[in-house]
Amino acid sequence: MNDFCSQGPPTEFSSQFIDFVPLATESVPLAQARGRVVAELLASPEALPPFARSLMDGYAVQAADTLGCSESTPALLNVVGEIAAGASGRTLGLGPGQAIRIWTGGELPKEADAVVMVEHTRLAGQDAVAVFRPVAPADNMVQAGEDCAPGALLFEAGHRLRVQDLGLLAGLGIATVQVFCRPRVAILSTGDELVPPDQTPPPGKIRNVNSITLAALVEEAGGLPLPCGICPDDFDRMLALCTEALDQADMLLLSGGSSLGRRDFTRQVLAAIPGSTILVPGVSVHPGKPAILARQGNKALFGLPGHAASALVGFLCFVRPLLRLYMGQGPSLGLPTVRAITGQPIFSMVGREEYVRVRLTPQGDGAPPLATPVAGKTGLLGPLVRAHGLLPIGRDVGGLDEGMDATVLLLP
């Protein structure tokens, strides 16, 4: 029985992922932390804002003094001081019947509990102001700690930092943050038939596409690609190159060997790497097979198909989840999804998981888009270029009828 018959489903892969652990962590400044994954629970070291601030240009007051005032019967308050933006009002006194001129961002006096907008006032002589619209306590100001209380939980380990998260950390004075390291991924294309993309292939040869696409996929997933070029189908050279590449990397992607013979060859190379163990010899996923997984300690070694489109789908299904695990997130696909309606019947082979390339056509009235398969053989890039996403069909499902609900994974 050859391996094509014993290919396991992709769940075999994910079950092997539990033996891998997240990478080491490092400290990065906020300016480089967007998209990075927090490595430890973060709590707020202080209150944000650190003091009560005015949100408006106007007058700091005691709200009770404005009760019931109106255009015709304004509240008349004595102006006893002024607080500029960035100036501290905490030492200024404010008694009943008094107001202090304050600018947006200014620190309120302790006794003030609201700010009257300047638009709702009129000057009434040298040191007095007429307020003609009442305010409630806390109006037009933020309390100390209203944005974030001291000790509040900010982010748990595994949280991916977005722009607003960086803003909150900056406001709290957390200028560097401990995050999981970016996985270094060595990428080696194998095959006697390959020449670099900038060369004109002689008869029988083609250009190496996977070095470009796999590097871009690694980068998109948050990893650091280490392109290692092309290796011919030579056992000793491939073994030496792989062993050397793994020294510098957390993961190795070997593409090529889509065929029976070449696949055995790839597996033999992966098995011969010092300290390596084959975990999964192949999976029945279409496209994307044959994908081989081996490990050397916590380093993952993937054998991906040679066809660029198949390698791309294989990467999204198997490699990307492990990169996410390395970075402290769950080993999920992590791709954005959209709900869609199948625009025509979609066939699939029972016994293998399929990722059908689909185009999405918007429909009116807020209805989900129509998903229609893109024609073309699975190894080709053109159909993937015309596709918006992949529609996964389970191993035990023979296909989908027209008009059915479906979830489409958007291609990154």
Next chain:
Amino acid sequence: MNDFCSQGPPTEFSSQFIDFVPLATESVPLAQARGRVVAELLASPEALPPFARSLMDGYAVQAADTLGCSESTPALLNVVGEIAAGASGRTLGLGPGQAIRIWTGGELPKEADAVVMVEHTRLAGQDAVAVFRPVAPADNMVQAGEDCAPGALLFEAGHRLRVQDLGLLAGLGIATVQVFCRPRVAILSTGDELVPPDQTPPPGKIRNVNSITLAALVEEAGGLPLPCGICPDDFDRMLALCTEALDQADMLLLSGGSSLGRRDFTRQVLAAIPGSTILVPGVSVHPGKPAILARQGNKALFGLPGHAASALVGFLCFVRPLLRLYMGQGPSLGLPTVRAITGQPIFSMVGREEYVRVRLTPQGDGAPPLATPVAGKTGLLGPLVRAHGLLPIGRDVGGLDEGMDATVLLLP
């Protein structure tokens, strides 16, 4: 009448955008082209693949020779040669009744029109093979140009390059691509109340958050942030800093001046910059106001609010669309959206466009998620950290009832 009363809707901004044009273009290698926007129509210079290739390990044949064969009555073919992966079969002859051993990726002989998988064959002596499953023409092979025909339209100007696009270009030998330049965006935070994020603010002062958040937003949108630090509320210094920053940049973001007085000040500075014209003195969008737009030639000058959360929303609504225009895309928001159902009534003020921070809660059975507003004043970061997206409510709408369809912009 002060400017708060004369604020236009954000459409005023977009209508001003038509006076701006895309930036210059540059040539980048494929390895750096992911996410970049194509600057000119690209057509295929050649066929991909350049020749008919085998997709399987097996035998190149004339399909007619396998017609009607089966396990019990196999077709017997003479094996007249072998083609390895990367080897050219174009000079090999293949007559009726003949087969040539071929490996995945090998170039088919001219006379072959199909490949039989090795799994569907048995060796029958030294130079013969028994085929026990018929193939149709084009089975298990790709034709020359089947992935991409010579002269085929690849991408139009304005197309943002994805991973599979890079793969197609690499396969066709297009090793560099002409793309629109990344906009250089100078970022200046203004205000006497600001200290850098790594300092402990003295009484009345707060940390500068916008330098971090706006730089991250620029980067996310595909631009190059040029952080220029903090400028106190000093007309001459601000004018000098802005003028200098614009020398190196395609766009200037000035944050601060959320108040009446400060806003006038910002506008005066922007108006005083040599060659500058104020296009829009403010907009009635909540949060995000006051956002000012000026221009100096094709350079855009934005005055954004000082509150980090408001500046962030203002950036997404006004700045990001113009960055997209600079990069050859339409001046649209360009944010991913999800359909959601309002989880409770959402109030909004008629006469201003609102972007309500919402949290999304998944529902079962493939139903859209529930969108519920996140409580908290609009200038605060905490609520934005707890939010998944923004729910836009139009200027003429007083709010949304519970259970209504809504489109939510996902925060990047």
